[in-house]
Amino acid sequence: MVSSSTTGTPFPKWQIAIALGTTGAIGLGYWYLKNTKNSRKTKITDVNGKSITTSASNVTTDENLTPLKRAQLHKTDGNNSFVAGKYDEAISHYNKAIETCPKEKKIDLATFYQNRAAAYEQLKKWSAVKEDSTRALELNPTYIKALYRRAKACEATNDLVQALEDITEVCILEKFNNQTTLYMADRVLRQLGAKHAKEAMKSRKPIMPSKHFIKVYFSTFTEDPVLKYLKDDGKLKDGTHGFARAIAAMKKQSYDDIISACTEEIDSSESEAQFKLESQLLRGTFYLLVGRHQDALTDLQAIIDNKEAEVKLRVNALIKMAALNMQLENSNQSMVNFEEAFKLDASNCDLFHHRAQVNLLLGNLTAARDDFQKAVDINPNYAVAHAQKCYAEYRQAVGNMDVEKLQSVMLDFEKLTKKFPDCCECYALYAQALTDQQKYEDADQFFQRTIEADPDNPTVYVQRAVLQLQWNSDMDKSIQLIHKALEIDEKCEYAYEALGTIEIQRGNLSKAIELFEKALVLAKNETEMTHLFSLKDAAVAQQKISEKLGLEHSAFVLNS
Structure with missing residues (x-):
């Protein structure tokens, strides 16, 4: 957070500095003291270079002043009004500065537009802020204050793509040395990532996780009532009904066959479907794993509501319902699910x-x-x-x-x-x-x-690869380990993410974007998608700005 000015004004020091176009405490002190005097005196030179002193309210009528000097004095009046909190009055003065300034004085004219944008910002007139900041940038393309101000206006109006591009350019121009702009970039990335993830979830195609992921998932249950049939399938010897086929598919890791086999059992007549509830639990579990959340909710809730179902079945369904609510970012309901389960066992x-x-x-x-x-x-x-x-x-x-x-x-x-x-x-x-x-x-x-x-654990290879980067910056060894992970499991989302991050460091932004897209296809929930979209969006923005500025690349990896 930026501390407030100790001069008694309601604005932080950095806001006053931006508005006045001054830098450092001397400039701030000068303008504050100047504004407290009734008669504002300004020392200027006439067209012949002779020094004269006159009041700002009268000097603009002096015929000896050049148009640029008149414009600068209008800007001075605007700055004084801005510091006093009279933003409409400041805008009026900046209007006159813009009208008076010669068109060839592009840098000065950019400053006037940027100052007017600052006044509009205080009034939360975001469209005007964006318009004036854009005009300032057309005149001075690397004007950091204008870029930063437009980024803030774009964020306020949910134009997050433009906000990210602008704040990325600011970070690059500042050589990533300003924590304030870095924090803003990270904040915008999170917002944009969440927005893209929400949109992507609507059209997301369910995908079966890797065999290793499923193996690890089931290993976290010691009292799953379905898993006992993997060890003791005496009741399933005929192997003809749906649940028996589902258990056989589990043993062979033919996970794509499980949902259909369970559905066959569930849809059978009551007399034939001896394992209807077990099938519904297993199908609900795989719906959860592939990301078919509504289908998972329906199956799990049916078991939870069935008072005649075995306690272990209902408890296991509640645990998985709690996991589902966590994926849907409903942690409070997740805890409610656990409390319901504890009442049962x-x-x-x-x-x-x-x-x-x-x-x-x-x-x-x-x-x-x-x-x-x-x-x-x-x-x-x-x-x-x-x-x-x-x-x-x-x-x-x-x-x-x-x-x-x-x-x-x-x-x-x-x-x-x-x-x-x-x-x-x-x-x-x-x-x-x-x-x-x-x-x-x-x-x-x-x-x-x-x-x-x-x-056969691909994640560990990736973890070791990341360690190599931290330890001795050994990219070659890291890449080798990650490729090993992908040989084991081509569905290892973490491997694509890590490899994409390395490619950013190497300046291969297009390759990084491609890798993040591969990881996104494998994302299991909206939270994972938000993180991955943040990485991809950062790379896309960096690529665009680097090309705009004629740079090869600039490492821009934030904690998204």
Whole structure:
């Protein structure tokens, strides 16, 4: 935030500086003192170069003044009115400055238009702000104040594409050294990304996630009532009905066949459909995974409302409904779903584990840690919950700057990797914590151990690639690791995102945009789309402005 001026005026210092065309405290002090005097004296020179002193109210009638000098004095009157908060009066003076100024004096004329735009901004007349800023830029194409002002007006009127282009150009011209404009660029990117994501979701085509993603998803459930049939399918020996075929498809990882098989079971007559509810739960789960949110809601709600359904079925449906509400950015309803589930079964390990994950996403670290603790109390051998509990404690210690607790958590992580040597989650989260602390060599070793524990996990290859960039800026090795991830899983959204970011750093903006588009096709929800659109929109704006300014490229990666 910018502090207010101590001169007693209602405007921040930077606003006065922009309006007056002055820089530094001396200029501000001069104009403020000048404005408090009843008779405003201005020292000027006549057409022959002779110095004269006269009042600003009379000097404009002096026949010895050049048109430019008259225009500058009108601007001075406008500036004084602006500082006094008389914006309509300031606009009138700037009008006269514009009318009087010779057309060939482009830089001066641009300043007058920009000052008038500043007055219009105070009146929130955004169309006029954009129009005058544009005129100023036609006269002075790299006029930073005019670009910044037009960006603000465009943001205020939801013209976010133009706002992003303008603020990107400001960032490039300022060599990314101004935090105020960087923050604005990030803010506009988030807004534009959210707008594009909302529009894209309307026409999004459902897509089945990768086999590895689905495997990891189901591994987070220890009490899923459908998964028991993967181990004990004695009741499904004939294999002819829909649910039996769905379970067979699960075993073979033929996930594209599951929804249709479940639908066959659900649509069968009551006497034939022995596993109708199980089929509805499994179909609802896959609707959730592919992003068919309304269909998922319908199936899950049917199970939740069925009072005769087994408790474990209803609890599992409520957990997945909570996940669905998180994807729809309705965290309050997600928590309501969890509360409903706890009323049915307060001893379900999956309930605590999944609510902990939601709390972790929401930044409720204490609640997340407590829920993870309850999950491991119920199931002491649940390695993933142990690892995530450690990670929640790690984030809490970092946030509280608790050095003693941080050291303790890191020791706990190391103990977990020995207690659960086959759990890649333990290695991966420990490696992330080590990376945060810039212990890159140790982090790399644990990422390598993660790969050894789960060689088909594409995400770990990408995480290790990102580490290489942070550690020694090794782009070649990073790219090699990311391509390995894509060989394992061509649907790895994270790999396309990371590769696109690297291409931005290398100046290959067109390639980066192409990679972000590939990631967008694989995005599973609106939140992921918002993030990816922000990256793509930043690259598109940077490419356009770099071409406009005749630059090869300028690294412009914000925390979107």
